[in-house]
Amino acid sequence: MLLGIDVGGTSTDGVLICDGCLEKSVKKQHRGDLTESILKVLDELLEGREAVKVQRLVISTTLVTNLLATRNGARTALILIPGRGLPFSFYRIAPDTYFLKGSIDFRGNITEETPQEDILAAIEDIKTKGIRHIAVAAKFSHRNRSLEQEVARAIRERCPEAMVTLGSETADRLNFPRRAATAYYSAMTAPQWNEFASCVEEAVRQRGLAAPVEILKADGGTMPLEVSRQRPLETAYSGPAASTMGAVALSPRRENAVMIDIGGTTSDIALLIEGEPLHASRGACIDGCFTHINALALRSMALGGDSALQAREGRLEISAKRLGPAACFGGPAPTVTDAFNCYHSLALGDAARSQAALAGLAASLHMAPQELAAAVVEQVLSRLQALIEGMFREWENEPAYKVWEIVHRRKFKLERLIGIGGAAEMIVPQLAKRMGVPFTVHRLSPVANALGAAVARPTLSLHLYADTQQKRFVIDQEGIEGTIPNPATFQLADAEALALEQLARLAEEKGAGCYAKESRVELAEQFNMIRGWSRVGKIFQVRVQIAPGLIKEFKGVGA
Amino acid sequence: MKPTGLLFFPAFDWAISPTHPEREERLLYTRDQIFEEGIMDLPQIREYQPRLASASDIARIHFCVPSIERLATEAHLVSAGGALVIGDAFMKGEIKNGFAIIRPPGHHAMTVAHGNRGFCNINNEAIMIEYLRRKYGLHRIAIVDTDVHHGDGTQEIFYHDPDVLFISFHQDGRTLYPGSGFVEELGWPPAWGTTINIPLAPYTTDEGILYAVDSLILPLLEEFQPELVINSAGQDNHYSDPLANMNFSAGGYAELNRRIAPHIAVLEGGYSVETALPYINLALIMAMAGIDSSNLREPDYERRAFRESPDNMERLKRIATLQLENFRRREEMQADLKKKHGDFFSTYRRIYYDTDNISENQEIRLRLCDRCCSYRVIDSAAAHAMGESYRVLCFSISLYSCPDCQQEAREAYRHSLERFLGHYDFIYLQDRAADEYLCFDCSGFEERGIGGRMPGEGED
Numbered sequence A: 001m002l003l004g005i006d007v008g009g010t011s012t013d014g015v016l017i018c019d020g021c022l023e024k025s026v027k028k029q030h031r032g033d034l035t036e037s038i039l040k041v042l043d044e045l046l047e048g049r050e051a052v053k054v055q056r057l058v059i060s061t062t063l064v065t066n067l068l069a070t071r072n073g074a075r076t077a078l079i080l081i082p083g084r085g086l087p088f089s090f091y092r093i094a095p096d097t098y099f100l101k102g103s104i105d106f107r108g109n110i111t112e113e114t115p116q117e118d119i120l121a122a123i124e125d126i127k128t129k130g131i132r133h134i135a136v137a138a139k140f141s142h143r144n145r146s147l148e149q150e151v152a153r154a155i156r157e158r159c160p161e162a163m164v165t166l167g168s169e170t171a172d173r174l175n176f177p178r179r180a181a182t183a184y185y186s187a188m189t190a191p192q193w194n195e196f197a198s199c200v201e202e203a204v205r206q207r208g209l210a211a212p213v214e215i216l217k218a219d220g221g222t223m224p225l226e227v228s229r230q231r232p233l234e235t236a237y238s239g240p241a242a243s244t245m246g247a248v249a250l251s252p253r254r255e256n257a258v259m260i261d262i263g264g265t266t267s268d269i270a271l272l273i274e275g276e277p278l279h280a281s282r283g284a285c286i287d288g289c290f291t292h293i294n295a296l297a298l299r300s301m302a303l304g305g306d307s308a309l310q311a312r313e314g315r316l317e318i319s320a321k322r323l324g325p326a327a328c329f330g331g332p333a334p335t336v337t338d339a340f341n342c343y344h345s346l347a348l349g350d351a352a353r354s355q356a357a358l359a360g361l362a363a364s365l366h367m368a369p370q371e372l373a374a375a376v377v378e379q380v381l382s383r384l385q386a387l388i389e390g391m392f393r394e395w396e397n398e399p400a401y402k403v404w405e406i407v408h409r410r411k412f413k414l415e416r417l418i419g420i421g422g423a424a425e426m427i428v429p430q431l432a433k434r435m436g437v438p439f440t441v442h443r444l445s446p447v448a449n450a451l452g453a454a455v456a457r458p459t460l461s462l463h464l465y466a467d468t469q470q471k472r473f474v475i476d477q478e479g480i481e482g483t484i485p486n487p488a489t490f491q492l493a494d495a496e497a498l499a500l501e502q503l504a505r506l507a508e509e510k511g512a513g514c515y516a517k518e519s520r521v522e523l524a525e526q527f528n529m530i531r532g533w534s535r536v537g538k539i540f541q542v543r544v545q546i547a548p549g550l551i552k553e554f555k556g557v558g559a
Numbered sequence B: 001m002k003p004t005g006l007l008f009f010p011a012f013d014w015a016i017s018p019t020h021p022e023r024e025e026r027l028l029y030t031r032d033q034i035f036e037e038g039i040m041d042l043p044q045i046r047e048y049q050p051r052l053a054s055a056s057d058i059a060r061i062h063f064c065v066p067s068i069e070r071l072a073t074e075a076h077l078v079s080a081g082g083a084l085v086i087g088d089a090f091m092k093g094e095i096k097n098g099f100a101i102i103r104p105p106g107h108h109a110m111t112v113a114h115g116n117r118g119f120c121n122i123n124n125e126a127i128m129i130e131y132l133r134r135k136y137g138l139h140r141i142a143i144v145d146t147d148v149h150h151g152d153g154t155q156e157i158f159y160h161d162p163d164v165l166f167i168s169f170h171q172d173g174r175t176l177y178p179g180s181g182f183v184e185e186l187g188w189p190p191a192w193g194t195t196i197n198i199p200l201a202p203y204t205t206d207e208g209i210l211y212a213v214d215s216l217i218l219p220l221l222e223e224f225q226p227e228l229v230i231n232s233a234g235q236d237n238h239y240s241d242p243l244a245n246m247n248f249s250a251g252g253y254a255e256l257n258r259r260i261a262p263h264i265a266v267l268e269g270g271y272s273v274e275t276a277l278p279y280i281n282l283a284l285i286m287a288m289a290g291i292d293s294s295n296l297r298e299p300d301y302e303r304r305a306f307r308e309s310p311d312n313m314e315r316l317k318r319i320a321t322l323q324l325e326n327f328r329r330r331e332e333m334q335a336d337l338k339k340k341h342g343d344f345f346s347t348y349r350r351i352y353y354d355t356d357n358i359s360e361n362q363e364i365r366l367r368l369c370d371r372c373c374s375y376r377v378i379d380s381a382a383a384h385a386m387g388e389s390y391r392v393l394c395f396s397i398s399l400y401s402c403p404d405c406q407q408e409a410r411e412a413y414r415h416s417l418e419r420f421l422g423h424y425d426f427i428y429l430q431d432r433a434a435d436e437y438l439c440f441d442c443s444g445f446e447e448r449g450i451g452g453r454m455p456g457e458g459e460d
């Protein structure tokens, strides 16, 4: 038995999958707090079943997303060591920010130490303010974490009760402001996430579940509940990831597809490249700050089945607002649904009411009702198509830094639309016809989100930076660093092997060992370092990952 | 406020040779620095992606021997295309100014291009300038070449053109490649005084260079009133550059760009890849975007404590006075010289291609016209390194030539096809006024057009 629970905007959804069949699904409107709704759904799913037979439980929750939106995290101090570069006034991330001297360069050389007395002064001030959560981030700390570690050591000594989050442990890749924001928001959301994690652990134990509990991340993969305590921020924005992985589960071909989730008033779009969801190149944006959180690339538009139709200055307008359900379902005004209902004779609800509502609006626009319906359908389809094609273009024009990549610009070749959400069945077939591609709107698409959570597999990635002149490598997760034993003969293949080996080890630790052999190299760069006219070393950068996908246990659900 | 456009194209898969200064590693640390700073996330910055320059974009400037395909590799097309993208973004008003951090560089490439000179095959700035003039109808353009090497390619391309003011400061040609760029090089008769060279003594510091900016470059720009100012932005004046001997700093580069305020900057040389380029590139971006750069210094800058010598300041003062005088009497001199030379001005030159070891001999004939910038005829012969040798005849008609000059040049081209075929391997026609570029292959007895025409203004 596989369980998936997804906390959405208005309801919490759950599914129970057994032997490739959806055995049960549950939808509960939110009441009380999040943890309570999750446990209610869990109990309903388990009703009349043996909890011990559950193989896996995955939860996708909005806890961290909500904390960030309402700014309700713990008060957190941010200690920054920016060194030379942009003015410090550019780092407006946290109200309680402390700037320390100290500087690291791009190769991880310390070019200026952080004076001990400055560290202590900052810690004293943080203590007096009563702040107990501290994030520390230095520029280039992913190449050398010693300045951050020195601050952490001092905090542990002087203020042992404080919780410390380091930039070098929360974020890989270049980009100091994103690293600082990631560390800050991680520190800020950690206490409440930990409370939640403990609560779930306890509840699962009480119910006799022996299965591992996993949390869905923004990148469409999962991580063990225990690991999430170190990386709470990755649980934010998992909602779209759940829906997208649901789309993957319902159309598990390795195609270039568009997932289109059309709800009451919004449409979300994600791209699948050969069946794998595309990640945003910039990382999630929180409160105007970009972070290193790996989230899916998503485009949204305020347009859905319940979007109201209006006349505005004598012209048709599809409003961003919802006035109620569609007229055919007893709503007060004509909606997008009513227009499709009439134009394509879908016989939804009371079709006569769709006709009547449209006729009223058509009269005020001096149009025939059928003409109005056609105009609405055309506008909806063309806006969705433009949104989708805009996303293709963005992907095709992603920054490229090699001649080969510019000369051979990639092109998105769409093979399928996968529709989910309430209004997908009505709109996606027409959109697919217009764009000349096949489509899937699976009968289980209403529970695609919880299904996606249930069957998403773990993801894991790491970035290796190796410098043979300095004879060292760093892996910018988990604080792993080491020496290169054979710098003179170390080649790109060795760097890739080293990165994959480290990934396999981490995967084993994180309960994703069985996916380690599916890990692959995402980026492999090597540069000869020439000084004078001879080579003094090489720099390698390798990123490896276990990409989002479906768990082995899932063999698909029938059509 | 409009953003600053930034196009970063480090060509991580291109090198002249594995240990050459123009190698993959050149912009590696610059990439690390600007991405670690999060520059691309700033609202002040808009990132652009390069495209490939077309054959006609290149043929508008160069006569590539034996062919564009042989001379301009894909890397060169992308690099030049990067400059075009930034030029378009500026002209369309999307950005307040723009910086193309591109390689391979271009400022040593001349009108006739037989091979690589000073790491350059095709001239990115010149290609961009002629493209922008064609597409947007610009006339007056100023180039300030801030590379430590004399921008001899750019100088030569516009040496006959009074509408392009070319200013170059560089380490004195007696002490550094390419050995030119002296104060006497002022332009051919119709453009005398619109080439201004500022040879600098080795070890000139921020103070000296900024003095030259204030006392000479800024007054020149002020009086010339260009529609577009371009910084041919080399970074090898830096005190740590391995190929030159100057004492300029990243802070100096930032200040220079703040004062000159170029609309477009295009990266040229700069080979201190680790200790200078990351800081200079960042400094330049910050200066162009109006960001305070006082927190940006090389890690070892304070220890250096550079001081300018009083002698050098005196020398700079003399150069500034002399060159301002030359510039201010340019129109009078141009008229005198044109009168003296009559219908044609002609001269001989020898050009050496260091990288590809090619020697070229040129005879240049310049048609002098009172109404326009007319046309050039270049007869060029060169022995290439692989043993081939080529002799080519090139007709270059200016964009704003008068119809009479245009017709005369086209007739001269046709005439040469009838009479001189046996002397040449290729005869070229570069008719910028018609945006038509032809190459006649004398051995194959075949004329072919190069590239397609550019759509007019407003089309795209």
Ligand SMILES: [Zn+2]
Pocket (backbone or CB within 6 Å): B147, B148, B149, B234, B236, B268, B269, B270
């Ligand atoms: Zn140079």
Ligand SMILES: [Zn+2]
Pocket (backbone or CB within 6 Å): B369, B370, B371, B372, B373, B374, B401, B402, B403, B404, B405, B406
């Ligand atoms: Zn004329």
